[in-house]
Amino acid sequence: MAKKEEKMKKELVCPECGSKDIINDPTSGETICKKCGYVFTDNIIDLTQDWRAFDSEQMSRRARTGAPITYSKHDLGLTTEIGKGILELHKVAPSKRAQYYRMTKWHKRLIRSKDRNLSYALSELQRVVSYLGLSRVIHEKIAKYYNEAVNKGLVRGRSIEAVIAALTYAVCREMGNPRTLEEIIEACNVEKREVGRAYRYLARELKLRILPIPPESFVPRFCSMLGLSDKVQAKALEILKKVEKKGLSAGKGPTGVAAAAIYIASILVGERRTQREIADVLGITEVTIRNRLKEIASKLGIEKEIEEKEMKQS
DNA sequence: AAGACGAAAGTGGTTGA
DNA sequence: TCAACAACTTTCGTCTT
Numbered sequence: 001m002a003k004k005e006e007k008m009k010k011e012l013v014c015p016e017c018g019s020k021d022i023i024n025d026p027t028s029g030e031t032i033c034k035k036c037g038y039v040f041t042d043n044i045i046d047l048t049q050d051w052r053a054f055d056s057e058q059m060s061r062r063a064r065t066g067a068p069i070t071y072s073k074h075d076l077g078l079t080t081e082i083g084k085g086i087l088e089l090h091k092v093a094p095s096k097r098a099q100y101y102r103m104t105k106w107h108k109r110l111i112r113s114k115d116r117n118l119s120y121a122l123s124e125l126q127r128v129v130s131y132l133g134l135s136r137v138i139h140e141k142i143a144k145y146y147n148e149a150v151n152k153g154l155v156r157g158r159s160i161e162a163v164i165a166a167l168t169y170a171v172c173r174e175m176g177n178p179r180t181l182e183e184i185i186e187a188c189n190v191e192k193r194e195v196g197r198a199y200r201y202l203a204r205e206l207k208l209r210i211l212p213i214p215p216e217s218f219v220p221r222f223c224s225m226l227g228l229s230d231k232v233q234a235k236a237l238e239i240l241k242k243v244e245k246k247g248l249s250a251g252k253g254p255t256g257v258a259a260a261a262i263y264i265a266s267i268l269v270g271e272r273r274t275q276r277e278i279a280d281v282l283g284i285t286e287v288t289i290r291n292r293l294k295e296i297a298s299k300l301g302i303e304k305e306i307e308e309k310e311m312k313q314s
Numbered sequence: 315a316a317g318a319c320g321a322a323a324g325t326g327g328t329t330g331a
Numbered sequence: 332t333c334a335a336c337a338a339c340t341t342t343c344g345t346c347t348t
Contacts, residue, residue, distance in 0.1 A: 196327085253338070274317060285340055290319070 014038050037096060071143035121146055121160045124188075128168055131187045132179060142171045145206060154205050158198050161190045166199035170208050177221075178213050180255060182283040215249055215258040216240045218282070223262060225281050228271055235265035242300055252292065255282045260292035264302070267309050 013020050014033035021034040032039055122143060129139045145167045149155055155163050165188040172179045185192055203210050216237050223233045239261045243249055249257045259282045266273045275286040297303045 193326090251337075256339080276317075286318080287320080287341085288339060291339085 037100070071140050071147055117155070117160065118147070118150060121150075121155075121164060124161060125164050125168075128164060128187045132168070132172075132183065134168075134172065135177075138171050138175055138177070141175070142167045145171065145202075145208075148206060149202060152205065154202060158201075159190065159194065161188050162194040162198040163202065164188060165190045165195045166202050169195065169199055170203060170210075173210075173213060174208065176217050178217055180283050213254040214244075215254040215261065218255060218258040219262065222258065222278075222281055226262070226266075226273055226277065228262070228266060228273070229269070232262070232265045232269045232271055235269050236261040239264055239296070239300070243296055246299055248295060248299055253284070253288070255284050256288040256292050257296075258282065259284055259289045260296055263289055263293060264296065264306060267306055267313070270309070270313060272310075272313050 014022065014036060016033060016038040017036045019033055019035040022031060023034050024031050125139070125142060125146065129142070142164070146163065149163060149167070165184050168188070169179065169181065169184045181192060181195065185195060188195070202208070219233055219236050219240070223236065236258075240249075240257070243257065243261065259278050262282075263273065263275060263278050266278075275289050279286045279289055297306055
């Protein structure tokens, strides 16, 4: 053990200036050349735990690290600064001090200009996510894509809001928890045209796979928004399955198909909602529900069933 | 009065030349 | 780039309950 330590000390020679005057700063854990300020990057951080825990309480008490790194903070939750305290200054040779000050200044400027865009975007994203009540996973994923988009220079010429809106739309869709464009627009207050354009562009550039939205992915959320029971939900899904099998939903707006299925299900189960109510929640018109309703009912041969139930309930 | 129905005209987006 | 096109919306008059 003692031998090992000695060996390590012997090897420490500053590659920058050749000086052997190396100190170990206990507050930062860095190994620094006292002459020129060179910081050794090899083996300076021990990434393993230096403690053990035998239950979860000990685990949380002994853990000294912070939150995990995250894409939803502009610098992954880790901020680097060039120290400006007296302590740091003393570690730098007087002849290098002026240079050190300049470095500090430029470093700050660099971080600001590069990150201003990102940090603004991420706070906007935070707002949108909480407005729409999206999960942590989705939030992270959007942030990750945004990082990617910025790195590829895809945000140029588009408003930050539009990009956030488009990515939100894309990720919700990808995760099988789609929001309608209308909902997104309401949360982001960006023009529909803008969002659509940004969406198509980003989807192409980031190679997001765009699949048509299956109508059933709207059912659970909208059913609960309408205060309908699980029974209605199950019925609506059952109807949609048949509809898809017959290829009735091809080319039709998924919300319209979902709306009709929910409408039919609500009647069949006996928790009727008016067309108006459903149309409002799904963001479509009654006319569309009626059109889908007619198609579905006739093709599935359940017109009579619906009519009967309708009579009973009025 | 409220809901459902359907015709007709208008709108925004996709497609194919 | 443009026109054709299908899906969907808006609007409105009518019918039913």
